[in-house]
Amino acid sequence: MFRFFSEGVNGEVNEKLNKLSEGLEEMKKEKEKNEISAEETRRIEAEEQENLKKWILKQESNDEFLLEEIKRTDKEIECEKSAQRSFMRALFMEMKDCREDCNAFGTRVFNEISNLRSDIKELRKLFTSREKERLEKPIKYDQSVSNNEALVSTSDTDSGNGESDFNRMMMKMTKSYDNEEYIREYRTTVKRLEKSVISLHEECTEIRITLDNFKLEFEAMRREQAEKLVSIEQTFRKELEALRNEMLSEKRSESQDIKVILQEALTHPKIIVPIQKSESTSSALKPKSKIPPKDAPIQEAIIGEWKLVSHDKLHNFCEKNKKYKHEVHLENVKFTIDDGKLTSYAFNGKSYVKLKSKAMKKGNNKKNYWHVENDVIKSFDSNGIVDPKASEYSSRYIKKGQLIITNEIGGINCTRVFQRIK
Structure with a gap:
């Protein structure tokens, strides 16, 4: 009976020992699983930290690239503006020279016209004086004719040489005709001068028309240059606005990604392994001082x-x-x-x-x-x-x-x- 009782007790002890050993095995397995999951979380967190650091460095390089692009576009716009300014300056200088030449030519033309007018006035005065003399001459001419007739009638009796008396009479008569020839030449000269004055007036009007056309062309050119500058500025502003929108969209998407990462980190807390920052990274992230050192060049x-x-x-x-x-x-x-x-x-x-x-x-x-x-x-x-x-x-x-x-x-x-x- 004692043997039977001892066997029953031994069987119960063996069962309990078996259960305990099974429990220990399960605990060992669970512990191993926990250790594996902890190592996995550490590895994942380290990868996320590394990816975040790479992403920050990439974003900094992208920002630098965008800033360089903006500077390059600014330089191109500045070069274009300087070229336009130099072109407009040269155009204004050419316009100034042309205006000075036109003014000098106009003064010369007006001086010539004033000289011609003074000459015409003097010729008119001379013409009026000669006209008065001509109106008075016929009486003298008739008297000379009568005198000549008297001389002809009495030439044979006066001198005895009719030929010499006739020549003397003809010389006196031709003097009156010389004055009429001079007046005729004067009239032709006046007509020729009047024609030249008309041609000068026509040349002056043509010069004024040319100047007006040049002014119109200059205004059109200046308007075209202004429109071109406005279009360049508008395109530059559009490109700059597009770059800004692109940067803002990228920053928004990146901020959303960061929010998602933070939300996941808050909802699923993980063991964070501290990452040692290198000296290069820390120095690169430090803001640069605006004030240079005292011994700087x-x-x-x-x-x-x-x-x-x-x-x-x-x-x-x-x-x-x-x-x-x-x-x-x-x-x-x-x-x-x-x-x-x-x-x-x-x-x-x-x-x-x-x-x-x-x-x-x-x-x-x-x-x-x-x-x-x-x-x-x-x-x-x-x-x-x-x-x-x-x-x-x-x-x-x-x-x-x-x-x-x-x-x-x-x-x-x-x-x-x-x-x-x-």
Whole structure:
């Protein structure tokens, strides 16, 4: 009986042990599954973090590409505008020369006409005086005829030589006919002068018609250029608006993707493995400081906005150089250097307006350029005139954190002191 009881107890113990071992096996399997799922979540989270970092870098490169495209289009528009300005300037100069030539020709024509009129007046006076003399001559002529007849009748008795008396009488008679011939020639001369005056009037009217036609053609050309500039500006604005819309749509889609990722992360929390940021990534994501270091060269230190704090001989400089285009103004300034071009701007109360742009000195450039000498930016601008008195010489350097600019045109100097706007 004891054996039977012990066997029953052993059987129950064995069953319990078997159940316990099965439970332990199940627990081991569940633990292994949990470990596998944790490793899988870590791997997925690491992949998502890596994909997010790649996406951010790609977005930054896309933004840089779009900014470069915008800058390129701006440069093309600026080049087109400068070409149009130079064309219009040349056209205005040609129009001015043509107008001066036409005025000179008109003055010559009017002087000729006034001279002809004075000559005609003198000839008319002479004609009237001769006409009066001619009206008085027939009486004298009749008297001379009667005298001649008397001379003829008495020629044989007076001198005894009829031939000499007849010749003397004929010489007296021909003098009256010479005056009539002179008057006839005068009348033909007056008629010829009147015809020449009429032809001069016709030439003057043709010149006026030509000038009117030229003015109409110039107005049409200017209207066409204005329409072309307006169309270029409209196309540029449309392209810029399309680029902005494209960027906005991309940003919206990206923000929606980020929202979806965040929503999934909130609804299905996962174990996040911290990612160590590399020094290159952290340095690339840090915002760049606008203020350059103190020991930076002048071509880097000058970039930015500057506030005018003091000036010397500024009003005298502006008063004596009104007819030249210069960079001296009583406002704040800004400088940029892009692709070797130094561009200056002046603040008009609302925004910065471009003043001048100069390329770095290369070779034998005589129009406008800039170069660095002893940490001083020196520039030259001929203002498009060969006269050296119209050329502008400028110097820019940093002293005790302040920007000092000196300008000179025709021996007249001006100095301005600026403080950086932070």
